Amino acid sequence: MQELAAAIRETARKLLEEKTVDLVIGFASGSLPLRSTPCFIRKPEDAAKLVFDAGCENNLANYLRQRDEKVAVVAKGCDTRAIVVLLQENQIKRDNLYIIGVPCQGMIDRVKIDALLDGKDLLAAEVQGEAVTLKTAAGEKQVALVDVLHDTCKTCQYGNPVIYDVLLGEPVKPRQADDFADVKAFEALSPAERKARLTEEFSKCIRCYACRNACPMCYCSECFVDCSTPIWIKKSVDPADNMMFQAVRVFHLAGRCADCGACDRACPMGLNLRTMTRKLVMDVKELFGYEAGVNLDAKPALSEFAFDDPQPFLVKE
């Protein structure tokens, strides 16, 4: 990880020095333990601020749309998948983008850390190989890295960037195939149980729209929730409208969601948003054999019609 960070700094410095790009978007050290933060570097000497570690959980593709300057971005596998979708949707000019691809072993989920600490505040933490040492006022605790990774990372099939101009570091080994066990478990519930589960979850939603804003694919200039003619959902917070917001958000992402988990990570209330987005990811994959953001030349699922497309919602097959 240290060597990878050094390589990122060196690459960024060079790109800025040689004026290949005007801006490098990467990660710098954050202000909380296990937390790195998006940063914008414009001077070669500032490239020294760049880091890469298990706290780089944000999807930097979010910062690439509608930029006039030439930009380099430090991109993990999921970031590159989002970039592919944004390229396909004409939101980014490929000629103005330089992708610094970095293989990713997975990012730490601080919600899981909080659960392990039972109300204690994390004062400091250190990742060493496969172990994480957590320091609180009550003492030190060791946990296995794999146990505190984001669920998205545990099922991620694209730890290695799918598109890049330069690839730094050693490619990571592929993970076990994703069986969508979380989605299937949810589907196995009765409609009443599913409704109860969702109502409970979305009664916690405060409608801060962090999920929407963190999603690289949510870029409508006017979101349906803000539309006043007609009013699609009420402005007031209640579980039914909160659920409606999520349902429409998820459907807008059908065939476009790169399963990066940015929505889930951004939620300050710790809602499980991923089961819903992944239901659509799974359906698009099973019905149309399509995975968003994996291949720049593939036609997006919603842009193509084939006569043998399954249509189970029209006729029983």
Added chain:
Amino acid sequence: MIIKKSELNAVLDKLLAGYQVYAPVKEGNYAVFKQIANGGQAYLGYSNSKIPPKGILFPQSEKLYSYSVTAEGARVEEHIDGSKKVVFGIRPCDAKSITLLDFVFNNDKYTDPYYMTRRNNTVLVGLGCNQPAPTCFCTSMQSGPFASEGMDVMLVDIGEGYVAQALTDKGKELLAGLGLPEASADDQKAAEDVKAAAVVSCQVNTEGLKAKLDAGFDDPVWNRIYEKCLGCAACTYLCPTCHCFDIVDDAVDCNGCRVRNWDACMFPLFTLHGSGHNPRPSGKERWRQRVMHKFKYFVDNFNATACVGCGRCIKNCPVNLDIREVLADILGSEARLDK
């Protein structure tokens, strides 16, 4: 007086006979203030609640009045909540934040009947912070782990119980009804020791901040500060002092209600004019507004800073955009986050 921890549930149950009681309740990994039905639901082993208790007095979605049209004419029914409430276990930063909301909802230009009726009928029972969180910077914001501003009663956790001190007439009345034993000299001493031992490790330098902001509307620093902001409302909705709202009608035809909802200066829609013009078109202007409102306009209007150092915006920002660093950037200072 003293509330033994073994007696806490009984004390809360006693309060429930005369008041609606709001207390921190554990929900998954965090605590939130909720109306409790029995003392056993309260959970005081938290550093600070996920959502500030401001919503008890200023709900996120508040029905102001409902209306309907019938054959006889229009009918309007106002919803003013005059129920007696106790907020039990509110932290010093959050209690202070309510004194700041008072400036907004009760001043020489306007008195808000919805907020003020609740406020006047609510007793705030505060709980000092034996172990402030690493993101707490209350001592830099004219508060502290045992500051009592805004509280009617203050509790100090001395291990086996809470030493309770009434600070206002409302507080005295509340405690008088509970028939609690007096705290012994040893208990008082233990409370003083706990107060002396609490350390807020994080200091934020605010020296010269107001002067800098007075002259800094066009400072180039605003071009950088907002860059990584996603424009969501996690920071404002979880802030105990943010109080901006939007009033809408939730109605079908002529029947419905007028609702006051929290709004956030981070949203593009916040200042979008009917003409389509937006005076705050990007994150730059929105972030400038957020900082100016808290650290300049509020000071100009009410001679107080609209930040209490609770650290919620720091803990909950999806991209770790830290207000402490923003203030340091504005001041051009390197001295920040003293550990």
